[in-house]
Amino acid sequence: MKRKTIVLLAALFALAAPLSAFAAMEHGDSTMEGMDRGKMQGMEQGAMKGMDHSGMAMSGNMMMLGDQVEGGVKASAHLKDVKEAMSKMGMKETHHFMVMFMDTATGKPIETGTVAVKIKDPSGNVSGPIKLMGMQGHFGADVNLNEPGKYEFMVGTKLKDGQKRQYHFEQMVE
Secondary structure (H helix, E strand, C coil): CHHHHHHHHHHHHHHHHHHHHHHHHHHCHHHCCCCCHHHHCCCCHHHHCCCCCCCCCCCCCEEEEEEEEECCEEEEEEEEECHHHHHHCCCCCCEEEEEEEEECCCCCEECCEEEEEEEECCCCCECCCEEEEEECCEEEEEECCCCCEEEEEEEEEEECCCCEEEEEEEEEEC
8 A cells, every 4th residue: 555655646746747847838938937948948838748747657648628717817727547557556546637826917836725626527426525735836636537428627726815716627538
């Protein structure tokens, strides 16, 4: 069990680092302070899609669920198919749900606060709130989306400014 936890944490951290670099590229130079620009040269947003960021064999591509702005904060949600890697560790989760936040006035990422998601499955069942953990530039959790069809993700936040915001994303899962 301890080994599985360590492997899972290593995979999540390995996934988080490229995502924060991707977010920085997506949001402009103002958020790239402190990053090694030499290593970033030549990387394009499109080149990030479908790459194995975890060091583990993961199937599927990164699915971009879109961007939404609420109360001056832009949320960018993503979904990664991790079913194969998780099943090898004896776990039932099929996807990693993640969301990044940016202050639209400053262009800076928001990395502190409380974030949770409720998931409505294709049958219409809504999960209880799933707390998303802060992970180097995004908030995320592994979730079980094992039924094909349309999923809805209702994200509730209370970020560092104390204001509550809600976002809604949808994605078809095969």
